[in-house]
Amino acid sequence: AQSVTQLGSHVSVSEGALVLLRCNYSSSVPPYLFWYVQYPNQGLQLLLKYTTGATLVKGINGFEAEFKKSETSFHLTKPSAHMSDAAEYFCAVSDRSGGSYIPTFGRGTSLIVHP
């Protein structure tokens, strides 16, 4: 069984400040990891994903995440927040459970960016 924990349902930062959204997972096998962003009344858009290889993954809009197996973490960072980054962010994990890769999503973290 797999699960995802996102620490903090809300994270507030000032424009230009570092963004750090935390994600920890549990999985019985090495997982695939994803970060999605959701803007109001929209679907989810993939920011980045880790499957194999380099543990530091770069995504769209200046975001990146690092897979740390020893810490079972996949935290999302961005060096400088922009007002347009305000949205809901979801971490997801998938492994070959039941023969498919159905992702399990965290509860989401709402990123608030102050001017």
Added chain:
Amino acid sequence: KAGVTQTPRYLIKTRGQQVTLSCSPISGHRSVSWYQQTPGQGLQFLFEYFSETQRNKGNFPGRFSGRQFSNSRSEMNVSTLELGDSALYLCASSLGYRSATEAFFGQGTRLTVV
């Protein structure tokens, strides 16, 4: 390349009615998954279809059903609607089954049950 299209975008239904939601995946994608999103429960997996067959099912009552057509388009149906079924229903398509390719999401259908 067109994205995932869900129709309608908004629906208002009365308790006890039934509803059908539609999802057209990205061209060439054969796997379609459905999710329910609510403030209380977050994103919950409903079911996944591939090649017109349900491959996986989440923990939802039998009132929730779906199907997939030969052109990969999918529909989900909810019968005997309850107030708690009010949610954003998201459809996602991906290239194939048993793969780690990412899912591409539609904008969702906002269902309100009154």
